[in-house]
Amino acid sequence: MSTETFRFSKSLKNLNALLIIIPMILLFVGVYGGLMQTLFRAGIIQSDPFMGGDYYKGLTIHGVLNAVVFTTFFAVALANALIPFSLKKALNSKMAWTSGILMLVGSVMAGFMMLIGEATVLYTFYPPLKAHPLFYIGLTLLVIGSWVAFASYIPMYLSWRKENPDKKTPLAVVGMLTTFIVWFIATLAVAVEILFMLLPWSLGLVDEINVMLARTLFWMFGHPLVYFWLLPAYVMYYSFMPKLADGKLFSDMAGRLVFMMFVVFSVPVGTHHQYMDPAIGSQWKLLHGVFTFAVALPSLITAFTLAASLEYAGRKRGGKGLFGWITKLPYFDKEKWFFSYLIAGLVIFIFGGISGIVNASYQMNTVVHNTAWIPGHFHLTVAGPVLLAFLGGSMYLIHQFLSKPVKMKGWTLSVPYIYTIGVFIFSWGMMRGGLLGMPRRTNTGASYANPDSVLYQPDWMPYIDISVVGGVIMFIAIVIYIVAFFATVFAKSESTEEEAVITFPISEPLHDEPSTWLRNFKPFIIITAILIILSYTPVIYDVVTSTYGGSLPYSPDSPVPLR
Amino acid sequence: MDKSEKIALGLSGFMLLIFFGGIMYAAIAEDIEVPTCITDMEPFATDTLFQTGPDTYELQMVARMWAFQPSEIRLPVGSTVDLYLTSQDIMHGFKIEDHNLNLMAIPGAINYMRVTFDKPGTFLFACHEFCGAAHHTMAGRVIIEERSESAETAGGV
Numbered sequence: 159m160s161t162e163t164f165r166f167s168k169s170l171k172n173l174n175a176l177l178i179i180i181p182m183i184l185l186f187v188g189v190y191g192g193l194m195q196t197l198f199r200a201g202i203i204q205s206d207p208f209m210g211g212d213y214y215k216g217l218t219i220h221g222v223l224n225a226v227v228f229t230t231f232f233a234v235a236l237a238n239a240l241i242p243f244s245l246k247k248a249l250n251s252k253m254a255w256t257s258g259i260l261m262l263v264g265s266v267m268a269g270f271m272m273l274i275g276e277a278t279v280l281y282t283f284y285p286p287l288k289a290h291p292l293f294y295i296g297l298t299l300l301v302i303g304s305w306v307a308f309a310s311y312i313p314m315y316l317s318w319r320k321e322n323p324d325k326k327t328p329l330a331v332v333g334m335l336t337t338f339i340v341w342f343i344a345t346l347a348v349a350v351e352i353l354f355m356l357l358p359w360s361l362g363l364v365d366e367i368n369v370m371l372a373r374t375l376f377w378m379f380g381h382p383l384v385y386f387w388l389l390p391a392y393v394m395y396y397s398f399m400p401k402l403a404d405g406k407l408f409s410d411m412a413g414r415l416v417f418m419m420f421v422v423f424s425v426p427v428g429t430h431h432q433y434m435d436p437a438i439g440s441q442w443k444l445l446h447g448v449f450t451f452a453v454a455l456p457s458l459i460t461a462f463t464l465a466a467s468l469e470y471a472g473r474k475r476g477g478k479g480l481f482g483w484i485t486k487l488p489y490f491d492k493e494k495w496f497f498s499y500l501i502a503g504l505v506i507f508i509f510g511g512i513s514g515i516v517n518a519s520y521q522m523n524t525v526v527h528n529t530a531w532i533p534g535h536f537h538l539t540v541a542g543p544v545l546l547a548f549l550g551g552s553m554y555l556i557h558q559f560l561s562k563p564v565k566m567k568g569w570t571l572s573v574p575y576i577y578t579i580g581v582f583i584f585s586w587g588m589m590r591g592g593l594l595g596m597p598r599r600t601n602t603g604a605s606y607a608n609p610d611s612v613l614y615q616p617d618w619m620p621y622i623d624i625s626v627v628g629g630v631i632m633f634i635a636i637v638i639y640i641v642a643f644f645a646t647v648f649a650k651s652e653s654t655e656e657e658a659v660i661t662f663p664i665s666e667p668l669h670d671e672p673s674t675w676l677r678n679f680k681p682f683i684i685i686t687a688i689l690i691i692l693s694y695t696p697v698i699y700d701v702v703t704s705t706y707g708g709s710l711p712y713s714p715d716s717p718v719p720l721r
Numbered sequence: 722m723d724k725s726e727k728i729a730l731g732l733s734g735f736m737l738l739i740f741f742g743g744i745m746y747a748a749i750a751e752d753i754e755v756p757t758c759i760t761d762m763e764p765f766a767t768d769t770l771f772q773t774g775p776d777t778y779e780l781q782m783v784a785r786m787w788a789f790q791p792s793e794i795r796l797p798v799g800s801t802v803d804l805y806l807t808s809q810d811i812m813h814g815f816k817i818e819d820h821n822l823n824l825m826a827i828p829g830a831i832n833y834m835r836v837t838f839d840k841p842g843t844f845l846f847a848c849h850e851f852c853g854a855a856h857h858t859m860a861g862r863v864i865i866e867e868r869s870e871s872a873e874t875a876g877g878v
């Protein structure tokens with residue numbers, strides 16, 4: 159089989175390498191914070207040598223660096239590589255650099271403010287806790303940088319469509335564009351929150367803020383945010399995984415349908431994070447709950463399509479009987495190390511998905527809302543399949559762009575399996591503790607897990623300790639990965655060229671249908687707009703009409719407002 | 722579309738419908754709901770507890786950095802409480818151990834849920850939204866007594 163390649167200029171090669179290497183360092187800082195949190199929570203340490211004794215500062219850094227910075231950089235880096243490769247069109251170098259620099263500057267600003275303790279507001283930055291204005295500006299620059307990247311893909315896509323009127327857009331491109339369409343719509347809401355509410359208020363230009371309105375806008379962004387994390391992983395599942403297993407994608411149309419469903423249903427679901435909130439009518443919460451179930455459907459289709467693709471691959475590799483194909487997949491093939499990152503993530507996602515449906519189930523949310531169950535759940539999603547797919551993808555991209563051989567292949571291959579064991583143990587502890595009522599975002603080590611405190615909760619202790627064991631294993635897996643990643647970065651290049659020649663393992667479809675109705679984003683974006691207006695107008699109306707008074711800014715250190 | 726794909730799609734849709742049916746059943750037949758928009762309540766800044774019927778009470782609760790008021794609630798077993806909650810400063814979260822009661826306390830808004838205490842015991846409520854440096858010490862208890870004559874609260878203003 160001919161391997162298609164695409165050539166990137168030296169400047170773009172360097173940019174993309176930067177977009178992968180820098181967030182990897184930030185991820186490591188964030189993950190270190192994660193390990194410290196598990197130790198703090200169990201009362202094992204009261205202070206850590208690098209970040210000091212402030213649990214919540216560490217937690218802010220952990221959430222922002224891992225879940226916002228690392229993920230955004232990776233999504234841009236993957237699109238920067240995959241879209242030009244698939245469309246055979248060069249990236250606009252100026253725009254690519256502009257976007258990269260904006261994102262870097264923004265992340266450094268936000269990161270610095272968190273580090274000096276001027277932005278201990280957690281990654282949700284709910285007012286009336288106030289961060290330094292530069293924190294909000296930094297996040298804004300990060301988002302604008304990603305918009306510039308998105309803007310550079312649109313003309314490439316449109317001109318390809320013009321040149322190839324009868325062809326289907328490559329599935330990987332559909333997936334990456336879906337990622338950025340969802341992201342763009344979502345970030346509009348948070349842009350309104352930051353630019354019109356938080357920033358003027360934090361600068362002192364206005365005195366008071368409507369807390370519920372800001373919170374509602376945040377979640378209008380916050381839920382689609384999770385699909386922005388998930389979608390690049392889906393792109394890799396659909397495009398790469400079947401090929402890596404020597405198989406084919408079971409259905410091309412399923413992939414296209416799934417992506418369009420994400421465009422439509424990602425946004426009008428945000429109040430499922432606000433089931434326990436005041437000032438929003440329960441009927442609208444239920445409506446968002448219904449749409450949330452609708453957005454579970456594409457993930458169920460994905461589960462089927464990927465399993466069917468793997469079955470096809472396993473049978474081609476000689477698997478017999480009903481389940482024999484499962485044993486034939488390349489789990490431990492060093493040359494197919496990327497496969498382990500994708501398959502391990504898929505297994506984790508089964509549990510992430512189930513716990514997600516529990517959270518989404520309206521009244522059932524009463525049992526789990528804001529308990530430790532929630533971080534238990536999302537370490538099985540964003541810190542599970544998404545993280546592993548992004549780590550695998552980063553290793554693959556850096557190996558391609560720098561033409562360096564992947565080092566420590568055996569270790570690289572085992573990282574996802576070690577991590578999976580860790581995250582299962584960790585999340586079990588967190589979720590089980592959550593069901594007992596253990597709150598999230600809480601330094602339990604200083605109260606509920608401290609035998610000398612009047613608040614001591616002995617029945618939570620076993621689960622807090624279990625999450626320490628899991629957290630340590632997760633951390634070890636990440637350390638192994640980081641060592642292998644930098645060993646690869648600093649390895650001797652296999653190529654003498656200055657430019658980079660890139661290839662991707664793109665799967666062919668087994669069932670290929672014309673699916674003409676799924677070829678154009680436009681009708682789906684129109685439906686999305688209508689659904690957002692229908693589902694959010696009553697919510698915003700409720701919030702605006704039933705809240706009273708505004709809030710002055712607060713610092714986390716004092717119960718007296720800052721002005 | 723392959724036949725197996727159609728079956729999978731149908732089954733997935735069916736499963737989600739069943740889940741949705743469960744939600745509707747709980748909401749309509751069992752009257753288990755989530756908080757809704759409260760418009761008929763005057764904003765309050767101090768906590769009060771009063772009896773509204775033989776076994777029913779109304780409790781107005783205030784969350785602030787870093788205490789709930791009241792922080793201790795004593796009630797006889799079998800009490801049903803209409804619980805209103807607001808915050809005086811920043812966001813807080815309120816969940817009573819072992820009970821289906823979970824509310825966000827948000828400044829500028831009043832939250833409401835009804836809860837029945839049908840077993841005796843001491844039930845922790847721990848603040849579950851980050852509310853600053855001493856967030857992890859913000860907690861209180863509901864004490865449900867076997868046959869106490871009257872309800873009382875402590876730790877209020």
Ligand code: HEM
Binds near residue numbers: 196199217225597599
């Ligand atoms: C060694 C690996 C990791 C460990 C040990 C770890 C541990 C933790 C712990 C203990 C918490 C909960 C703290 C609390 O609620 O009080 C937490 C929260 C969180 N983690 Fe991780 N984590 C790890 C990796 C990751 C990764 C890779 C991501 C994302 C890609 C991530 C995303 C988050 C987010 C978004 C939160 C929520 C922060 C908040 O509530 O504000 N974590 N983590």
Ligand SMILES: [Cu+2]
Binds near residue numbers: 381384
């Ligand atoms: Cu959500």
Ligand SMILES: [Cu+2]
Binds near residue numbers: 853
């Ligand atoms: Cu709190």
